[in-house]
Amino acid sequence: MPYGGVLERYSALLDLPAHTRPVTLLEGNTPLIPARRLANALGGDFELYIKYEGLNPTGSFKDRGMTAALSEAAGRRVQTVICASTGNTAASAAAYAARAGMKSIVLIPQGKVAAGKLAGAIAYGAQVLQVEGSFDDALRLVVAICEKHPIALVNSINPYRIEGQKTAAFEICDALGRAPDWLCLPVGNAGNITAYWAGFKQYHHRHALNLPRLLGVQAQGAAPLVLGHPVEHPETVATAIRIGRPARGQQALQAAKESGGRIIAVSDDAILHAQRQLAALEGIWVEPASAAGLAGLAHEIASGRLDPRGQSIVIVCTGHGLKDPDIITNLIPEPLRVPPELHALEKAILS
Numbered sequence: 141m142p143y144g145g146v147l148e149r150y151s152a153l154l155d156l157p158a159h160t161r162p163v164t165l166l167e168g169n170t171p172l173i174p175a176r177r178l179a180n181a182l183g184g185d186f187e188l189y190i191k192y193e194g195l196n197p198t199g200s201f202k203d204r205g206m207t208a209a210l211s212e213a214a215g216r217r218v219q220t221v222i223c224a225s226t227g228n229t230a231a232s233a234a235a236y237a238a239r240a241g242m243k244s245i246v247l248i249p250q251g252k253v254a255a256g257k258l259a260g261a262i263a264y265g266a267q268v269l270q271v272e273g274s275f276d277d278a279l280r281l282v283v284a285i286c287e288k289h290p291i292a293l294v295n296s297i298n299p300y301r302i303e304g305q306k307t308a309a310f311e312i313c314d315a316l317g318r319a320p321d322w323l324c325l326p327v328g329n330a331g332n333i334t335a336y337w338a339g340f341k342q343y344h345h346r347h348a349l350n351l352p353r354l355l356g357v358q359a360q361g362a363a364p365l366v367l368g369h370p371v372e373h374p375e376t377v378a379t380a381i382r383i384g385r386p387a388r389g390q391q392a393l394q395a396a397k398e399s400g401g402r403i404i405a406v407s408d409d410a411i412l413h414a415q416r417q418l419a420a421l422e423g424i425w426v427e428p429a430s431a432a433g434l435a436g437l438a439h440e441i442a443s444g445r446l447d448p449r450g451q452s453i454v455i456v457c458t459g460h461g462l463k464d465p466d467i468i469t470n471l472i473p474e475p476l477r478v479p480p481e482l483h484a485l486e487k488a489i490l491s
């Protein structure tokens with residue numbers, strides 16, 4: 141049978157209403173890539189895998205939840221969907237809305253969205269509006285407008301988004317034959333960590349599998365769950381997690397605690413270092429937020445708070461590097477120029 145996307149593959153495990161009408165781009169089924177060189181760089185002697193979610197149809201894990209949210213909305217004959225977004229939700233909502241023949245509206249925080257994400261949302265035909273404020277302001281506005289008008293909200297406060305995103309946990313367990321000992325992932329609005337935990341618990345009950353510990357990772361400049369209070373002006377290079385008031389913050393804290401894990405914060409430098417390591421050691425280029433899971437794991441190992449020996453550890457890399465090319469190109473000088481002559485090339489690469 142041809143592969144049919146996450147709703148078809150895991151239909152029995154997802155709590156979606158009967159009216160749901162599938163809208164899919166055959167998302168999910170992303171690779172779980174063994175990362176031996178990276179494990180060695182972290183001290184070795186454990187199994188490390190990258191769940192590479194950047195390989196979803198619009199370049200981030202958001203597609204797993206979006207196929208569920210748009211399928212439910214399509215079944216109710218909704219005409220218009222709306223979301224607030226730091227970028228990836230916008231691109232995903234716009235793509236699935238196009239597929240469903242619906243209109244999409246996305247609200248982004250002014251001037252704080254990576255080029256590849258904005259381009260995606262526009263390419264898929266969304267009406268894109270910049271809110272003169274933060275992501276949290278944008279989210280407040282979309283919630284308010286959906287209470288007044290027949291527009292469907294597709295942010296991760298939409299419960300079907302969580303249902304769809306659980307499938308990443310199922311895929312990891314199916315690939316490993318068990319759950320990992322640790323799962324490390326970035327935390328922004330906290331929908332993803334909530335969904336993973338729900339998914340792992342479901343497999344735990346259904347197939348008597350072990351449960352992983354969760355290591356949720358925020359950026360130091362946007363770490364409300366570590367600080368214990370909202371952050372008014374979140375700042376980080378990791379734009380996908382530049383969120384000061386996570387909608388599912390309490391659930392994220394609960395999930396981390398229940399799992400025996402925790403939520404920590406790492407610096408932007410550590411995130412950018414992890415981004416370079418993933419690319420240079422494993423050939424996996426991710427956007428900065430997506431490297432937070434690795435940055436967090438490295439931090440915990442270095443500080444002796446996590447002993448990886450003999451463990452199986454999965455790092456979730458949430459989005460593709462192509463989403464945010466400026467981060468790389470702004471950091472490097474223009475490539476060296478050489479005249480079109482062999483001796484010049486030899487001089488450039490051999491000296």
Ligand SMILES: *Cc1c(COP(=O)(O)O)cnc(C)c1O
Pocket residue numbers: 200201202228229296326327328329330331332333380381427429430458459460
């Ligand atoms: C949305 C997103 C996150 C954060 O996920 P939450 O569910 O908001 O915690 C992390 N990385 C990328 C690439 C994202 O698009």
